Amino acid sequence: MTFDCKDLERALAVPELLPDAREHAKVCDACRRELWLWSEMSNVAPGLRQEWDTPDLWPKIRETLAAQQKAARPRSFDWRILAVAAALVMAVSVFVVMRWRPGSSAPAARQDSDFLTEQTLKEVEQSEAAYRASIDKLSRLAQPKLNASDNPETIADREKLLVLDSEISEVRSTVDRNRFNARLQTELAVLYREKQDTLKEILQRAQKY
Amino acid sequence: MPLAMAAGRVKARNDADLILASKRGDLSAFEEIYATHAGRMKSIAFHMLGDRADAEDAVQEAFLKIYRGAGAIQFDSHLAPWIYRILLNCCYDTGRKRRHQAEAPLTVEPAAQENAPLQVALRHALGRIHPQHRMVFWLFEVEGFRHSEVAAILEIPEGTSKKWLFEAKQELKRLLTESRS
Numbered sequence: 001m002t003f004d005c006k007d008l009e010r011a012l013a014v015p016e017l018l019p020d021a022r023e024h025a026k027v028c029d030a031c032r033r034e035l036w037l038w039s040e041m042s043n044v045a046p047g048l049r050q051e052w053d054t055p056d057l058w059p060k061i062r063e064t065l066a067a068q069q070k071a072a073r074p075r076s077f078d079w080r081i082l083a084v085a086a087a088l089v090m091a092v093s094v095f096v097v098m099r100w101r102p103g104s105s106a107p108a109a110r111q112d113s114d115f116l117t118e119q120t121l122k123e124v125e126q127s128e129a130a131y132r133a134s135i136d137k138l139s140r141l142a143q144p145k146l147n148a149s150d151n152p153e154t155i156a157d158r159e160k161l162l163v164l165d166s167e168i169s170e171v172r173s174t175v176d177r178n179r180f181n182a183r184l185q186t187e188l189a190v191l192y193r194e195k196q197d198t199l200k201e202i203l204q205r206a207q208k209y
Numbered sequence: 210m211p212l213a214m215a216a217g218r219v220k221a222r223n224d225a226d227l228i229l230a231s232k233r234g235d236l237s238a239f240e241e242i243y244a245t246h247a248g249r250m251k252s253i254a255f256h257m258l259g260d261r262a263d264a265e266d267a268v269q270e271a272f273l274k275i276y277r278g279a280g281a282i283q284f285d286s287h288l289a290p291w292i293y294r295i296l297l298n299c300c301y302d303t304g305r306k307r308r309h310q311a312e313a314p315l316t317v318e319p320a321a322q323e324n325a326p327l328q329v330a331l332r333h334a335l336g337r338i339h340p341q342h343r344m345v346f347w348l349f350e351v352e353g354f355r356h357s358e359v360a361a362i363l364e365i366p367e368g369t370s371k372k373w374l375f376e377a378k379q380e381l382k383r384l385l386t387e388s389r390s
Contacts, residue, residue: 041385
C-alpha cells in the first residue's frame with residue numbers, strides 16, 4: 001500500500017495501518033508530529049490523575065454506617081422477638097385447646113390438633129386473602145414515603161419490610177406444600193399481621209410530619 | 210483494621226465475598242472495598258466536580274449508597290462498574306446541589322506533579338471537548354479502565370466506548386495542534 005498524508009486519520013482508527021503510517025512518518029515531518037501527539041496523549045494522560053490523602057474520609061463513612069446500623073438494630077430486634085413469641089403462643093394455644101377438647105383423648109388416625117379441617121382451611125385462606133389485599137393497598141400508599149427519604153428510621157423500615165417479605169415468601173412456600181398445617185398457617189398470619197402493622201406505622205408517622 | 214493493612218490484602222477476598230460480608234454488616238469487609246476503590250473514585254469525582262471537598266463529599270455519599278445497596282446487588286454482576294455508576298450519579302447530584310456545572314472544567318487545582326507543557330495543554334483541552342468523549346477518555350486513558358469496564362460503567366456498548374475514545378483523541382489532537390501553532 002502506498003501511504004499518503006491523507007491516510008493518517010484512517011490509520012489512527014485502524015491499528016493494522018499504523019505500521020504503514022510509522023513508515024511514512026519517517027519521511028514526513030507533519031505526520032510524524034501528529035503520530036507523536038497521538039501516542040503522547042496516552043502517555044501523559046495518567047499524570048492527570050489526582051491523588052491526595054484523606055485520612056478522615058473512611059472514619060467518617062464508618063461512623064455514619066455504624067450509626068445507621070445502630071438505629072436499625074433495636075427496631076428489627078423488637079419485632080422479630082415479638083413475631084416469634086406470638087407464633088409460639090398461638091401454636092401452644094392451638095395445641096392445648098385441641099388436646100383438651102372433650103372426646104379427643106384417644107389419638108385419631110390423623111392428629112387433628114396439628115391439622116386444619118377443610119372448613120377451617122377455607123376460612124384461613126379467606127382471611128389470608130383479606131390480609132394480602134390490605135397489605136397491597138397499604139404498600140402502594142407507603143412506597144412513596146419509603147422512597148422519599150434516606151433517614152435512619154426509613155432505612156430501618158425498608159430493611160424490616162425486606163426481611164418480612166423474605167420470611168413471608170419462605171413460610172408461604174412451606175405452607176403451599178402443607179396447607180393443612182395449623183402451626184405454619186399461624187406463623188404466616190403473624191407475619192402478615194406484622195407487615196400490615198409496620199406499613200400502618202409508616203403511614204401514621206408520615207402523616208405526623 | 211487499619212486501612213493500610215486492608216489495602217495490603219485487597220486481593221485476599223474477591224468482590225463477591227466482600228459484598229456478601231458487607232451485607233451481613235461486616236464493616237471490615239466494606240473497608241476493603243473502600244481501600245480498593247476510594248483513590249480512583251476521588252480522582253474521578255475531582256475530575257467531574259473540580260473541587261476536592263466536593264469530590265470527597267461525593268465519594269462519601271457513594272459509599273453510603275453502596276453499603277445500603279449491597280443487599281440488592283446480584284452476585285453474577287461485577288462490583289466495580291456498579292460502584293462507579295453510583296459514584297457518577299453522586300457526582301451529578303453533588304454538582305447540582307453546589308450549583309456547579311457537573312463535569313466542571315478541569316482548570317482548578319492542577320495535579321501537583323503536573324509540569325510537562327503537554328500535560329498542562331491536555332488538561333486545558335480536555336475541558337473543551339464533548340463531555341461524553343471526555344468521560345471515556347478520562348476513564349480509559351487516565352484511570353486505566355478497559356473498554357469493557359468503561360462500557361459497563363457508562364452503560365454503553367463497548368463499541369461506543371471505543372468510538373468515543375477515538376473521537377475524544379481526534380478533538381484533543383486538533384485542539385493541541387491549534388494551541389501549538
